[in-house]
Amino acid sequence: MRRFLRNPLGVLSALVLLLVIGAALAAPLLTDVRPDAAALRDAFGAPTDGHPLGFDSAGRDIFARLVHGARNTLGGAVLALAVAVALGIPAGLIAGYAGRWFDAVAGWLVNLVMALPAMIVLLASRAVLGPTVWALMIILGVLAAPSFFRLVRGIVVNVRGELYLDAARVAGLPAWRIITRHVLTVVRAPIIIQLALVAGVALGLQAGLEFIGVGSSGSLPTWGAMLNEGFQYVQRAPRLMLWPGLALGLTSAALVLLAAALRDALEDRATDPKPVRKTIGVRPARLDGKPERAALLSVRSLAVSYRLPDGTEREVVHDVDLDVEPGRIVGLVGESGSGKTQTAFSILGILPEGGRVSGGSITINGPSGSTEVVGLSTRDWRKLRSTVVSYVPQEPMSNLDPSFTIGSQLIEPIRVATGVSRAAARQRALDLLRAVEIRDPERVLRSYPHQISGGMAQRVLIAAAMAGDPRLLIADEPTTALDVTVQAEILALLRRLQRERGLGVLLVTHNLGVVADLCDSVAVMRQGRVVEAGPVAEVLGAPRHDYTRSLVEAVLDELPLRESR
Amino acid sequence: MFGFVLRRTGAGLLLVLVISFVTYLLLSLPDNDVARTLLGPDAPAELVEATNAELGVDRPVLAQYADWLSHAVRGDLGTSWFTSESVGTAIAARLPVTLSLMLGVTLLTALVAFALGVWAGVRRGAADRLVQVLGVLGYALPGFLVTLVIVLVFAVRLGWFPAIGYIPITDSVGGWLSTVTLPIVSLSIGAVAGTSQQVRSAVIEVLRQDYVRTLRSRGLPTRSILFKHVLRNASAPALTVLGMQFVGLLGGAVLVEQIFGLPGLGSMAVAYTTRGDIPVIMGLLMVTVAGVVLINLAVDVAIGVLNPKARRA
Helix, strand or coil: CHHHHCCHHHHHHHHHHHHHHHHHHCHHHHCCCCCCCCCHHHCCCCCECCECCCECCCCCEHHHHHHHHHHHHHHHHHHHHHHHHHHHHHHHHHHHHHCHHHHHHHHHHHHHHHCCCHHHHHHHHHHHHCCCHHHHHHHHHHHHHHHHHHHHHHHHHHHHCCHHHHHHHHCCCCHHHHHHHHHHHHHHHHHHHHHHHHHHHHHHHHHHHHHCCCCCCCCCCCHHHHHHHHHHCCCCCCHHHHHHHHHHHHHHHHHHHHHHHHHHHHCCCCCCCCCCCCCCCCECCCCCCCCCCCCCEEEEEEEEEEECCCCCEEEEEEEEEEEECCCCEEEEECCCCCCHHHHHHHHHCCCCCCEEEEEEEEEEEECCEEEECCCCCHHHHHHHECCCEEEECCCCHHHCCCCCCHHHHHHHHHHHHHCCCHHHHHHHHHHHHHHCCCCCHHHHHHCCHHHCCHHHHHHHHHHHHCCCCCCEEEEECCCCCCCHHHHHHHHHHHHHHHHHHCCEEEEEECCHHHHHHHCCEEEEEECCEEEEEEEHHHHHHCCCCHHHHHHHHHHHHHHHHHHHC | CHHHHHHHHHHHHHHHHHHHHHHHHHHHCCCCCHHHHHHCCCCCHHHHHHHHHHHCCCCCHHHHHHHHHHHHCCCCCCECCCCCCEHHHHHHHHHHHHHHHHHHHHHHHHHHHHHHHHHHHHHCHHHHHHHHHHHHHHHHCCHHHHHHHHHHHHHHHCCCCCCCCCCCCCCCHHHHHHHHHHHHHHHHHHHHHHHHHHHHHHHHHHHCCHHHHHHHHCCCCHHHHHHHHHHHHHHHHHHHHHHHHHHHHHHHHHHHHHHHCCCCHHHHHHHHHHHCCHHHHHHHHHHHHHHHHHHHHHHHHHHHHHCHHHHHC
16 A cells, blocks of 8 residues: 555546546536536537536536536446456356366356457447447446456466465365455455456446447436537537546546556566666776686686666676686586576676676687677677587577477578578588487477477587587586486587587586586586686595585485485 | 367357357347337338238247348348348448458557567667556557547648548549548557557567577577567467457447548448347347457467467467
């Protein structure tokens, strides 16, 4: 509630709505002029004492028609809303909670109703029922019920799976108690928001019906009917449309803005982070007293920072040094959240939105010499990627675009990296698939990602990483998401490719077994810092840092277990 | 893919059939003494009875429906009670007006909504907030009110376009454009507001996907990632919303045709419903429902083409 009161637009909308509703309720008190009292000598008359808004084309008092019209206009919208709620919410609750045949039948009916164009149905109903605005509003309510049904059903289906509902069921609470106590509290906020939105739509449709003159009969004052009368004299007195138009526009806008404000307040949505001032620069690397920089990849004093919602930055990787020589495999180990993936992304220049390298230096050695990649332009970055440095991701399935075939996802980077023709790129893609030991490359090339297995997908991603014949491979937990048997195959494949092509590899992993098996040297990361680094035999054989020791001991503890299996 | 289209077509046909049955029953509910209304209170009772028999309204409702359906599947939607004009011909004469309106609105909406949505989703920041405010405004104001303001400004005050009337495209392309521009623009505003929000959130969602990061790591140009991969994956949810807007657009067309005096299905619906001409109303309802079902089918097929995974559903 306090959140809501802080939103000026929301408060303003609520005030406008209260004012309109108040005026509608108090209409007989606000003016003693009858809304249908016509005097032709007053037609198009200007405002006078006791008639603050003047007279319409038939000489009726505009103010009186406006406030009395509010009663009919809002009343119609409220009636439609009540019907929609009475039908949609209970049906949604039952369909979501109990499911089964009721859900199926209700779902089908909802699809049916949603295929009906509301306006045409209302016109047809008018033909059958005659000019009774209230009956039409009941039908509009029926047509609007699906929006509540779908909303409530969707939420309830989600909530039903939650643990506390199971607990309540086990505790023996009757179904209606569970629904009223647990489910209703969850759906309350979205329903309130939906109420405001549907009220706006109902108001618009009701006024629209009145405007084309098919709603009510006779001279029942409504905003839509007033707009219609005004529109007939649009050339002579456009101001007749001003007041009902303003009333309708303001009320509708207030309803939708109120819904938006309520959504922000009730659903606790995070606001966009404020942009960081551009002047924040990159802290230069400290190079003195550190070992010679490696010939392939060298990272010095790397810092990575993320933007926070309040506009400040938080550093998550601090002062990391790392070296990869050509043809060597370096392991980067640490628990999740230790900053190892952030370090790998920095080297590839693919940190997610809000993150940036805030300090240090990264050099990568390509055919045209050593390049400092911190602060490199997007265009120069592109030239390095794939041809010099390449990436194998962790989760194979989510890293392939589901909408394109494997073939198109392989051929595209090959053509970008080498500039060859489509046919040549296709041939090379087949060769690469064979190189990653895929037996039926023609079929895989034609497949979509969802048609192949996880292990196969990881082979495809490795093949794609080889597309530009890189010198440096950054592999981010390349086996974590795979089955144990497939893991060994993928590691063997990586080792073979590394030997054949003389690749330098930075292998990010949390698995010390993999490090011992594959790597030449290793760096251990914890809480954004490298705590220990060196040749694998040294670091794993005689760990100096407590954290490394605990990691090694954890692996040793596991070993007997594995053998006994 | 073929089986997928077949299944969707079957479901759509069933939907149209059920709706036709229910509407026919509901439209026949009140004991409507048609001939009495047609002939006036002074007509002799025998004549009224004979006319009722001639119109077929003295038979049981189910028999009437079976008769209507057997003709409808052959494209014959019956005859108007009041003008004895064929319902099919009357609709066919007015369909092109509404259809050209819908086509224009869909194209304009798709173009503007995608441009705005992608711009907001990629740029974020101030561009994003601007598009979101436009979206709320476009949604908040009733469409016909916006239309009235547009008429007032561009037709009445500035006089750039005629306020009323229709010139068929076969008569004059320029004249046609001058009569449909304002209606199309006014109808598009609400649709753009809804669709651009959906495009925006879909683009933001896709940009966060792992495969976009991997594509960047492959050295692909940003333009190719954006227009090939992001746009294709983001267009499925956007198309769904565009299809859902269509039902609302039909209602909007009724008002807009009335305001601009366009001789389309919408103004036809208004004219015939006030008279209670049931065969025409039934025909109009079925044509519009069939249109909605067709659009939904087209959207489903388009999504199936764009997203191979959806074909299995």
